[in-house]
Amino acid sequence: MKITKLLLLNLLSLGGIFSCTNNDVTCNLQVTIAVATVASHPCTYSGSIQVTEPLGAEYQYRMDNQPFQNQPIFLNVKVGSHSLVLKDGSGCEAVREVNLDTIAQGITFKQVRQILTNRCASCHSGNNPHGGLDFTSVCDILNHWQRIDARALQGIPSPMPQAGLIPQEERSKILEWIKAGHSYSN
Numbered sequence: 492m493k494i495t496k497l498l499l500l501n502l503l504s505l506g507g508i509f510s511c512t513n514n515d516v517t518c519n520l521q522v523t524i525a526v527a528t529v530a531s532h533p534c535t536y537s538g539s540i541q542v543t544e545p546l547g548a549e550y551q552y553r554m555d556n557q558p559f560q561n562q563p564i565f566l567n568v569k570v571g572s573h574s575l576v577l578k579d580g581s582g583c584e585a586v587r588e589v590n591l592d593t594i595a596q597g598i599t600f601k602q603v604r605q606i607l608t609n610r611c612a613s614c615h616s617g618n619n620p621h622g623g624l625d626f627t628s629v630c631d632i633l634n635h636w637q638r639i640d641a642r643a644l645q646g647i648p649s650p651m652p653q654a655g656l657i658p659q660e661e662r663s664k665i666l667e668w669i670k671a672g673h674s675y676s677n
Contacts, residue, residue, distance in 0.1 A: 518583035530592040534630040538568040549580040597677040636673040
């Protein structure tokens, strides 16, 4: 029964008419789960997934291992793959996998990330990055912009990289990003 039920759930995500027995209830479903998504910031859970079809009081919705809910919208969703489950009034379920994308990376952030990768990744990356900061990681760059400002731009308490400050043109690009709000999407 478990193998049959798993196969059925995988088939249901494609839509169509299927029959099974679920706790002595025969399930005849014709369902395609349609969704609308809003991309998430890579470091915070800011995305959303909303079931747009089917809708109605006879349905409940679940994302991943959360409990079922009556509302077809899921807020504060992180980037990645999520399993949506739709359950009808008879207890029959349909499943759809949904991938939530990352919001677009801004040009300025992309340039700053490349500068930090080129100039700082030799020490600040890998399994044991210097100072615990991995400047190939989007979230480490965003969360530690003040340290980047102090060390790479101002040289306080000592310049980074150790060989001397980053060239002025690249420091200006980092400063522009910081003054613009040091965000991912600018």
